[in-house]
Every structure is written in structure tokens, then in C-alpha cells.
Amino acid sequence: MRRPETTGLIVRQKSPLNLEFQFSSLADWQIPVDQFYVRSHFPPPGLHEEDWRLSVEGAVERPLALSLEALKALPQARFPAVMECAGNGRVFYEPAREGLQWQNGGVGNAEWSGVLLRDVLAAAGVKPEAVEVILVGADRGVVDGGKKTASPGPIAFARSLPLDKALSDGVLLAHAMNGEPLTPDHGYPLRAVVGGWFGMAWIKWLAAVRVVPRPFRGYWQARDYFRWERGLGEPMLVPLDEMEVKAQIAQPVNGATLRAGEPFRVFGAAWGGETALALVEVDTGEGWRPARLLEPETRYGWRFWEHVWTPPRPGRYTLRCRASDAAGHVQPAEQRSDAESYCANWIIPVEVKAVAVRPGPADDFVI
Known part of the structure; x- marks a missing residue:
């Protein structure tokens, strides 16, 4: 082939x-x-x-x-x-x-x-x-x-x-x-x-x-x-056997520039091992908030999730996500020490910048 x-x-x-x-x-x-x-x-x-x-x-x-x-x-x-x-x-x-x-x-x-x-x-x-x-x-x-x-x-x-x-x-x-x-x-x-x-x-x-x-x-x-x-x-x-509970951010990417005051869809996927996924949370600097889990829900497939966030003002922000399963396992915040070079399921932050926007004569433009 x-x-x-x-x-x-x-x-x-x-x-x-x-x-x-x-x-x-x-x-x-x-x-x-x-x-x-x-x-x-x-x-x-x-x-x-x-x-x-x-x-x-x-x-x-x-x-x-x-x-x-x-x-x-x-x-x-x-x-x-x-x-x-x-x-x-x-x-x-x-x-x-x-x-x-x-x-x-x-x-x-x-x-x-x-x-x-x-x-x-x-x-x-x-x-x-x-x-x-x-x-x-x-x-x-x-x-x-x-x-x-x-x-x-x-x-x-x-x-x-x-x-x-x-x-x-x-x-x-x-x-x-x-x-x-x-x-x-x-x-x-x-x-x-x-x-x-x-x-x-x-x-x-x-x-x-x-x-x-x-x-x-x-x-x-x-x-x-x-x-x-x-x-x-x-x-x-x-x-090694079962996968560890984990969520990852697909968008925005690390280093992205967003518009202050405009909604942005923070989006990604989450999965785990034998136990059903229960929750995905997102932190944009104001504490953990539940993300919306998207369909479909299957036994072994992943779940898409989203969280609409509006950067309140210009500046730099750190975005994080974490997943939990039905058995109470929560994605850890710190790097693990028990798995050699495997099972990297700890939270990986995404750094973004929000910039001010003002209307131009024909369209919006970013300052």
C-alpha cells in the first residue's frame, strides 16, 4: 500500500x-x-x-x-x-x-x-x-x-x-x-x-x-x-497501562495576541483511561470555572470542551485547564516524578497577550 x-x-x-x-x-x-x-x-x-x-x-x-x-x-x-x-x-x-x-x-x-x-x-x-x-x-x-x-x-x-x-x-x-x-x-x-x-x-x-x-x-x-x-x-x-486524566488547550496557542474586551473561545480536548471524564475547568486568572463539555460522550473517545472568555483589559494572561474523572482523579498542577519520561499529564499553561482595540475609519485595527 x-x-x-x-x-x-x-x-x-x-x-x-x-x-x-x-x-x-x-x-x-x-x-x-x-x-x-x-x-x-x-x-x-x-x-x-x-x-x-x-x-x-x-x-x-x-x-x-x-x-x-x-x-x-x-x-x-x-x-x-x-x-x-x-x-x-x-x-x-x-x-x-x-x-x-x-x-x-x-x-x-x-x-x-x-x-x-x-x-x-x-x-x-x-x-x-x-x-x-x-x-x-x-x-x-x-x-x-x-x-x-x-x-x-x-x-x-x-x-x-x-x-x-x-x-x-x-x-x-x-x-x-x-x-x-x-x-x-x-x-x-x-x-x-x-x-x-x-x-x-x-x-x-x-x-x-x-x-x-x-x-x-x-x-x-x-x-x-x-x-x-x-x-x-x-x-x-x-x-504503563491506563492513560491519565488530562485536558489540553488547542486555542489560543501559546504567545497568541487577543483583543481586550472581545469574547474569545478557549477550546480543547480532554480524555482519560477506564473512568469517565466528569469535568473540565479553565482558569484565566480569576480562579477555576467549569468549561462546557461538548458532545458526543463515548466510553473511550475524548471530549471537546470550550469556555468563552473576554480579556477584561490589555495585558498578559496565563490560561490553564484541568480535567477530573468520575473516580475523583484530578489533573495535577506539578510535573510528576514517578514515570521516567512518560505520562506528562500535568497542567501546561498558555501565555497570551490582550491588546487594546479602537475603531479605524474602515475597520477595526489593533494598536
Whole structure:
């Protein structure tokens, strides 16, 4: 398949290709495919539908090798879901952290179509000893461990899901995105969609589903994409899973000039993990005020929000937004210290300037 045009996307890395959506251009609830961010650890493996098969193996009664046609013959499902790179917002860490320097566009919302993973597992028959399901991509390569860890050699990109998540109605093996077949950069012919979880779990170019009787400890599970859990005992490394509750401002952009005394629509999107979004608030310098949540409301999709604000006088202003979910989690004000270079969900302020306006002979002009 031919790579589509990606005009307007920000190139974060050329090989493998990593592209960031310009969040300030946010307009469509479903991000068009050619504007959706791309996160790849290795180049696309160049799969062809006629040769490709999905293997289902391990702790199952009936190992399977399914063609795309066979998958499409199973009951089909579709739902919208927001996918966020676990490194989205990394550029805001201080001091700077290793990794691709995503700003706020490593995120997008789309409608995904395919077959629920649980239906595929039902066809294979999961054995009682199963505890996790490993999703394995067809992409392979050598990992540059940098300062964090030495390279384990050529490996496939793979992550696991707990069995209860794999059997939920929130995990899809998707062959279509926004009603169109997946493109090579987005995982053609099949990718995982893991509702509520960070994008590292959404394995692209899916090649194998392995049901296993013990927790997976592969490179991408145990040596990257983790956070620290600090309880009463020794700190523990825990694999990343659910997205954190978060709101971002799309407009105005940082450094924008507004007109004092004229209404302006402060606008953005908010999302979280498994728990429903409850509230978005905006602070323009006078304390937190509820923003208006816009439709539609879905289980795994994001919510647009807006707050109409009139700068009262010329000057500089700091705009902030924060999201809360139904479980009481509130977007934090400060940078987090438990997630290496990931989960950058703290409040990022937007600085703007309001200027005086006076009518000219033909039109208004800004002084």
C-alpha cells in the first residue's frame, strides 16, 4: 500500500517515521487519517493481505491461523477511542528527558472497526491456566537502549494485557480506521485498539496473539514503558497501562495576541483511561470555572470542551485547564516524578497577550 500524504504533521523522526499532529489545528472530533499522529519503533514490515495470517497460540485449546477474510467473517464491532503516546508532552519535562520530544500532538481520536479480541480468544478456547495475552507485532529491530538499558538485540514490538482486559469489550483487533482500511503507518492489515490505555499497548502490524500462563517480561513490558510505584516498601517498576486524566488547550496557542474586551473561545480536548471524564475547568486568572463539555460522550473517545472568555483589559494572561474523572482523579498542577519520561499529564499553561482595540475609519485595527 502506498503511504498517504501527511501535510501539516510535524516530523519528530524520519526513520522510523514518527509524526506529530498539530494540536492547535484541532477541529474534527475524529482526526482524519492523514493528520493522525504516527508512532513507530521500527519501519513498517511491508505486509500483504494475501500472505498475512494472525496466529493465535499458547495456552489455547485450538491454535489458529486467521486470514483477514476469516477475521472479517467473525462478528464485527466498532467504537471511537482516543490513543495517546505515553511520551506525549515529554518536551515539557524539566530537566529534559530522553526520547522523542513530543509536544502536545502525540494524541488523536478515531473510530476503529474490527473484531473484539475476546471473540478471537473464544474461537481458540482459552485454557484455565492463562493469565495474560501477549500481542506481537510483525515489526522487528535492534533497540537503542541509550542510558536506560543495554540493547537486547533484534526483537519484535510486543506488549501484554491481563486476561480480564483482553476479554473485555474494550479491546479490538482493528482492520479499519475512520471507515477506511488501515494504512501501513497505522498498522495495516491489523492492529490492536486498547480502549483507555496508552498507545504502546496498541500493537501495530499484529502478527501473533499468545496466551500465556505467567506474566510477560519482554523488553517493552519490563524494561521500557514503565513507571515507579512507591508505597510503604521498596519502589517497584510497574508497566504503563491506563492513560491519565488530562485536558489540553488547542486555542489560543501559546504567545497568541487577543483583543481586550472581545469574547474569545478557549477550546480543547480532554480524555482519560477506564473512568469517565466528569469535568473540565479553565482558569484565566480569576480562579477555576467549569468549561462546557461538548458532545458526543463515548466510553473511550475524548471530549471537546470550550469556555468563552473576554480579556477584561490589555495585558498578559496565563490560561490553564484541568480535567477530573468520575473516580475523583484530578489533573495535577506539578510535573510528576514517578514515570521516567512518560505520562506528562500535568497542567501546561498558555501565555497570551490582550491588546487594546479602537475603531479605524474602515475597520477595526489593533494598536
